[in-house]
Every structure is written in structure tokens, then in C-alpha cells.
Amino acid sequence: MIKRYRGWALVAGASEGLGASFAERLASRGYDVLLVARRVDRLEALAGLLVARHGVEAVPIGIDLAAPDVQEQLRAAVAGREVGVLVCNAAFAPLGGFLETPVEEAVRALDVNCRSTLMLLHALLPAMVARRSGGVVIMSSLTAFQGSPWASVYGSTKAFGLALAEGVAHEVAESGVDVIACCAGATRTPNYLARAAEGGAPGELAPEQVVEETLDRLGAANIVIPGRFNRLASWLMRLLPRSLAVRIMGQQTRKLQTGRTAAPPV
């Protein structure tokens, strides 16, 4: 991988969950890593771990990806370093009924999940294309394939990521740059576990499995659905009438209201 995509790896949303796992797996593959999120204390702890464990460079970068000037902040933080791998993983997931969700939260989800992905691509993709070397992962979700009641805004932002990844992947296919959308199902990250129903969801995976399958498919496909159960379930859902698929998805997302642990969702 490191021969194909040269330079640093930048992981947006690296302070916990899947982002921290992406950073760890990329460092294990030899990448120096730029770690972006708001909670700098967590990024510093992760950076220390990666340096000690893998002997790579790791730079914590505290940025609120919902900030209006996010692109300027990103450019300043990257400071001319060559970025060969970009992981757009940061997300804000307001759950619950559309009308009960404060509009500020819905807009924040658009800013973090959609706008910051756009800004990251605009900031880093041109240099990848110019160097004819780059790999981009956009974290989407199984909620991207149909409407997702009780997670309507979140699911819509994930549909944006999926469509963006597929479209851009096609455009840059001849430029030595690979783009993949990861349509993950339920993944046991701390934030997910804080919201998941008792007993969990079918097909739940460990973050490491989602990350390894995604990195392994980068360059081979434009969409990855980690986990055999999730691939089969997604295929079956797409055979159903859309209204039925929406209802089934709603039954799953509704269960996410009650926490399995006492920890509040981030």
C-alpha cells in the first residue's frame, strides 16, 4: 500500500472509534499520520502510542471540522506535507425524529459529514492527482442505500458521501488516485455502543475488521461493505420494494435511541 500511495496519511475524526483504528492500521502499514479531531488530548495520547508502537511520525491536529474556515485551517495544519492517503471519517450523528431534532444539530451534521468531506477533498485531491498517487476513503454507512427513519439527516449525509465517492472515483480513475466509500454496518465503537440496543444488532463488527477490509479493498473497488452478513443483508434489502427497505431500516435505527451503557453519546 505504501508504495502505491506515497506520503502521509491524514485521518479526519481520529480521536476515537473507527478513526483511531484507521490511524493505528495505517501506522502499522508504515504511514506517518496526521490525526485530526477536536479533542487534542486524545489525539496526543494516540500519537504517543503510534510513535511507540510503530516508529512512525504522528501529528495531532485540533480542528473543528464544522468551522466555516475549515479549509484554511486544514491547509495550514498540513503545512505542505505530501498526503498520500486521506480518510474522511469524522461524523456527527443526530438520532431521533426529524421534527424533534433541533435544526442546529441537523446543520452541524451537514457541516461535519458533508461539507468537511468536500473541503478535505478540495484541499488534498489536486496534489494527489498531480503526483498520480493517492488513496481516499470516505466513511459512509448502510443507511446510505435508502431512507433511514429516526436517522433521516444522518442517513442522508451518508448517501452524500457514497454518491460523492462513486462520482469522484470515476473522474480520477485514470489519474492514479483511488477512492472508496465504506458502507459500514453496526460497528462496536464507543459511540455506537453508547447508543445501541440491548443485545446489539445483527452483523455487528469490531472496528479493526471494518478498517482492514476497507484498506484491503482500496484500489480494487469503489464501494466496500465490510462483513459477509452485511453484504448479504444489503443485497437483499436492495431487492425489496424501497418502502419495505425503509421500514426495515427504521426498525433498526429506532432501537438506537436507548443506550446500552451509561456513557452519553459524543
Ligand SMILES: NC(=O)c1ccc[n+]([C@@H]2O[C@H](COP(=O)([O-])OP(=O)(O)OC[C@H]3O[C@@H](n4cnc5c(N)ncnc54)[C@H](OP(=O)(O)O)[C@@H]3O)[C@@H](O)[C@H]2O)c1
Ligand atoms: N459505528 C458505527 O456503527 C458506524 C456504522 C456505519 C458508519 N459509521 C461511520 O464511521 C465513522 C466513524 O464512526 P464512529 O462510530 O467511530 O464515530 P465516533 O466514535 O462518533 O467518532 C467520530 C469522530 O469524529 C470526530 N468529530 C466529530 N465531530 C467533529 C468535528 N466537528 N470536528 C472534528 N472532528 C469531529 C470525533 O472527534 P472529536 O469529538 O474529538 O472531535 C471522533 O473522532 C463515521 O463517519 C460514521 O458515520 C459508523
